[in-house]
Amino acid sequence: MDTMRDRFxxxxxxxxxxxxxxxxxxxxxxxxxxAEAMRRHPERVINVGIREQLLVGAAAGLALTGxxxxxxxxxxFLVERPFExxxxxxxxxxxxxxxxxxxxSFDWPxxxxxxxxxxxxxxLDTLDGxxxxxxxxxxxxxxxxxxAVAAGDDKVYVRLSVQANRQGRAVDGERFLTxxxxxxxxxxxxxxxxxxxxxxxxxxxxxxxxxxxxxxxxTAGLRRAVQGADxxxxxxxxYLTGTSTAAVSEALAEVPHRVLGLGVGRRELRxxxxxxxxxxxxxxxxxxxxxxxxxxxxxxxxxxxx
Amino acid sequence: MKTAADDSRIHGDDxxxxxxxxxxxxxxxxxxxxxxxxxxxxxxxxxxxxxxxxLRVTPERSxxxxxDRFLLSKGHGPMAYYAVLAAKGFVPVEWLPGFGAYxxxxxxxxxxxxxxxxxxxxxxxxxxxxxxxxxxLGLRAQGLREPGVWVLIGDAELDEGSNHxxxxxxxxxxxxxxxxxxxxxxxxxxxxxxxxxxxxxAAGWSAVTVDGRDHEALYAAFTAPHPGRPHVVIARVEPxxx
Numbered sequence: 001m002d003t004m005r006d007r008f009x010x011x012x013x014x015x016x017x018x019x020x021x022x023x024x025x026x027x028x029x030x031x032x033x034x035a036e037a038m039r040r041h042p043e044r045v046i047n048v049g050i051r052e053q054l055l056v057g058a059a060a061g062l063a064l065t066g067x068x069x070x071x072x073x074x075x076x077f078l079v080e081r082p083f084e085x086x087x088x089x090x091x092x093x094x095x096x097x098x099x100x101x102x103x104x105s106f107d108w109p110x111x112x113x114x115x116x117x118x119x120x121x122x123x124l125d126t127l128d129g130x131x132x133x134x135x136x137x138x139x140x141x142x143x144x145x146x147x148a149v150a151a152g153d154d155k156v157y158v159r160l161s162v163q164a165n166r167q168g169r170a171v172d173g174e175r176f177l178t179x180x181x182x183x184x185x186x187x188x189x190x191x192x193x194x195x196x197x198x199x200x201x202x203x204x205x206x207x208x209x210x211x212x213x214x215x216x217x218x219t220a221g222l223r224r225a226v227q228g229a230d231x232x233x234x235x236x237x238x239y240l241t242g243t244s245t246a247a248v249s250e251a252l253a254e255v256p257h258r259v260l261g262l263g264v265g266r267r268e269l270r271x272x273x274x275x276x277x278x279x280x281x282x283x284x285x286x287x288x289x290x291x292x293x294x295x296x297x298x299x300x301x302x303x304x305x306x
Numbered sequence: 307m308k309t310a311a312d313d314s315r316i317h318g319d320d321x322x323x324x325x326x327x328x329x330x331x332x333x334x335x336x337x338x339x340x341x342x343x344x345x346x347x348x349x350x351x352x353x354x355x356x357x358x359x360x361l362r363v364t365p366e367r368s369x370x371x372x373x374d375r376f377l378l379s380k381g382h383g384p385m386a387y388y389a390v391l392a393a394k395g396f397v398p399v400e401w402l403p404g405f406g407a408y409x410x411x412x413x414x415x416x417x418x419x420x421x422x423x424x425x426x427x428x429x430x431x432x433x434x435x436x437x438x439x440x441x442x443l444g445l446r447a448q449g450l451r452e453p454g455v456w457v458l459i460g461d462a463e464l465d466e467g468s469n470h471x472x473x474x475x476x477x478x479x480x481x482x483x484x485x486x487x488x489x490x491x492x493x494x495x496x497x498x499x500x501x502x503x504x505x506x507x508a509a510g511w512s513a514v515t516v517d518g519r520d521h522e523a524l525y526a527a528f529t530a531p532h533p534g535r536p537h538v539v540i541a542r543v544e545p546x547x548x
Binding site: 020023043046053054056057058061062085088 | 425435437440444448474
């Protein structure tokens, strides 16, 4: 199977052909995929070199002239290094762009912590008005990329990862999908963790919601899900643990509920190795998830009985 | 080039065209008339010459895709900017006394969403030039070769690394519709070896250094041809604390 990132340049190259508003801004990373597009659209495929502050500032300038910039590099260089540019050059200037990251939380573990960005979505959460897509399959990435580019001047972040589920689903860029229904609680699985969550909850009486658009958070979808189930909610996110617990609490503010956030730990592992090894180290493999989800939901029932 | 006839249109029902001589009074409406130190007015002459004689933009053309863009990156101490925008009819003179108040659109740093004619919100240093680079790229990509993009920064603001990313890119990219004005009031903490112009010239820019109070010298520097290259005008004014 190709990766989400393999899909990125071909899809965006087609968008460049179709829509004269689209522009791509790169900082060296990912330029090879755009070699042909750069020949066809030399003025709309821009490589600023290894300059991430300029990458974001220039994208804002492009947007101010009416273009729709797509800005791409690794998440740590796209969101974290030029964060004040992201905050001011889009938000404060009242304009937008499509930021598309690669490398996710730990797509290249052998590369070490310098190329990991588990905090990207939490960081964007400090800002207003960002749409955040976390596809779990290359087909979903394509759908969400197209939606992001078509979203007027909105501020949109698309988080691409080499981690993916085996099959893509019919995501719409807004709502959570109900993948499984149960009565003992609700598990919200974000993007690429769905397969592991489904394996972990096999045989458990739990609703599983699949989220590929996490901001805005599908408050109505979560409320509907807890109507037919216990109000124990487990969030499984492929980035920093607890990133969306506030969104869950807000959605269920008027309902007594418990929430458990699972995701990537804050502590730096200082390990190289493989993606699978890092998934396991953060307790996001199916076996660990089953233990943690089962323990939480079971503990909830025990306390109710007592 | 703008004409007197344009001026009368700009000011609508205001039969009198406000001029350079009105700027101290307009600034006085904001400052209480006692704070006209060099720091507050370091940009005044540059702004006046640009808006009066160079920039092809009027209040009526503030959304025109082919207008010239002026990006005030040096957003602190914006009284001179507001005074010029008021003199040219972008903002009402009546707004000036409210400067910095809760219900005033005019803050101690300008906000493009609140100030008619302001192309960017600024105050945090080092944002204007990268945005101006993108603006020049965006206009070029749409075949709009006529509009000029102007950005005003301070010599200490030039310390920000983001500006050096923009300077290093804009020269080789041949952004010949991009213009930077550096107000040099010697406020940078560390002297720049070789001077400011040398930094830009090394990156392939055209550069001119002039007396930032001399209107004719500024005009000549602003309108100097610079084919194929972005252009910087270093406007030297009296030191901040001198």
